[in-house]
């Protein structure tokens with residue numbers, strides 16, 4: 343069979359690229375090695391983790407907050423197996439939705455490991471090797487590589503998937519652990535740590551840096567640490583993990599703490615959350631003389647083109663943030679480029695979100711980045727403790743911080759920690775896309791009482807130090 347475009351990998355980068363290619367009239371195939379479509383995000387990433395974050399948040403609220411609302415639930419109980427089963431059901435329905443989308447858009451889904459056999463632009467040959475049975479060969483004019491990423495580790499730490507686990511195994515544990523050490527206080531460490539801590543697991547996070555969620559605004563990291571301490575997570579910052587050993591029942595993690603002392607942490611499980619690495623195994627890149635860079639990524643130019651004409655790459659397997667919505671934007675853009683259009687992805691306006699409670703979200707420049715660039719800025723913040731809506735829902739932890747250009751008042755960065763800020767950040771993205779000033783937002787009506795009023799107030803604080811409700 344011959345295609346105009348063949349996409350390898352069905353994650354949010356790959357399946358969205360395939361849909362956009364099909365919409366633009368290209369005969370499109372999508373190769374996926376697993377039975378279910380959707381990649382890391384739908385199967386072992388965004389969706390299952392959010393399903394468990396929602397379940398555990400309900401449990402936590404029932405345990406800690408319902409009484410204050412005047413609600414008694416008797417003796418609270420936990421069916422961990424049902425919680426995991428519900429998560430699996432959410433994943434199944436969501437991945438099934440991608441099959442529907444492929445049919446709707448007349449995209450041929452080829453199941454098996456996709457690898458290059460040879461060829462050149464206009465006529466590449468790809469092999470598709472299913473788990474059982476013979477490989478078939480497809481011919482395609484162009485190829486989009488969207489093979490994503492896998493968990494990475496550090497020297498001295500081998501992920502055995504039994505006691506020393508990655509997020510993939512942690513999302514499907516059969517029994518709630520009593521104790522868990524998490525290596526890495528990044529996004530996965532904070533989200534997965536929250537899931538287990540809310541259910542009563544004693545969670546200890548070991549983080550190499552002197553702060554959590556590196557890359558996000560420092561003010562949010564401090565607030566987040568304070569909130570996560572309240573749910574019982576123990577943090578060791580400035581702590582360098584050097585090795586983990588495991589028996590069939592427990593793990594011992596060895597590290598050097600910030601005083602330079604050797605320390606040891608024992609736990610039922612050790613969750614390794616130190617980042618992810620691009621995944622190119624099995625692609626047989628050498629058949630088309632394509633190489634990876636020093637970090638294992640596929641090198642691309644500003645138009646997602648690799649060094650080989652006709653082969654493009656997007657998502658976690660290339661440079662940039664490893665985020666589903668970044669992969670999606672690239673999927674749309676690469677399809678449009680192949681169709682001869684001139685799309686643009688503004689990486690400065692790709693928001694980052696951590697789905698803890700309070701949630702954390704940011705877009706644009708952090709205060710640290712503005713300082714480093716020597717940019718003159720002004721800042722304004724509004725604490726959720728001052729928001730009537732937040733008091734009504736008992737979600738008063740957190741703040742919204744706005745950074746605006748000192749002279750023009752243009753929004754340069756918006757950083758939020760608080761209730762539902764994963765959704766609130768969209769307003770900041772729209773505002774910054776249209777190059778709004780802080781005053782523009784401060785003069786727009788925001789429904790009362792809503793969490794979104796906190797963004798308006800923070801903008802008023804930044805634009806002219808004139809927040810109204812504080």
Ligand code: FAD
Pocket residue numbers: 350351352353354355356373374375376380381382383384386387388389391454455456457488489490491509510530621623624625656657658659664665666667668669697
């Ligand atoms: P992937 O989703 O990794 O998909 C790649 C696909 O390619 C896979 O299905 C793989 O099987 C397939 N493949 C690989 N090689 C071959 C081959 N040779 N032949 C055929 N198929 C192949 N991001 C967010 O934005 N929000 C979140 O809330 C979020 N939560 C996350 C939680 C966790 C626990 C994890 C691990 C990640 C999370 N992410 C989140 C990150 C997000 O999942 C990734 O950024 C996103 O999935 C990347 O999409 P992708 O299409 O590049 O690759």
Ligand code: NAD
Pocket residue numbers: 496525526527528529530531533548549550551554555556581582583584614615616617618663664665694695696697
């Ligand atoms: P991360 O880069 O967010 O965090 C890894 C952390 O491990 C860092 O804080 C790092 O300093 C620390 N670390 C590294 N070596 C260490 C050592 N020897 N000892 C102690 N700490 C060490 O990576 P992650 O949390 O594994 O997540 C992987 C990717 O998945 C990220 O790129 C993220 O964007 C994506 N993801 C996104 C979401 C979301 O958008 N909500 C959720 C989960 C994952």
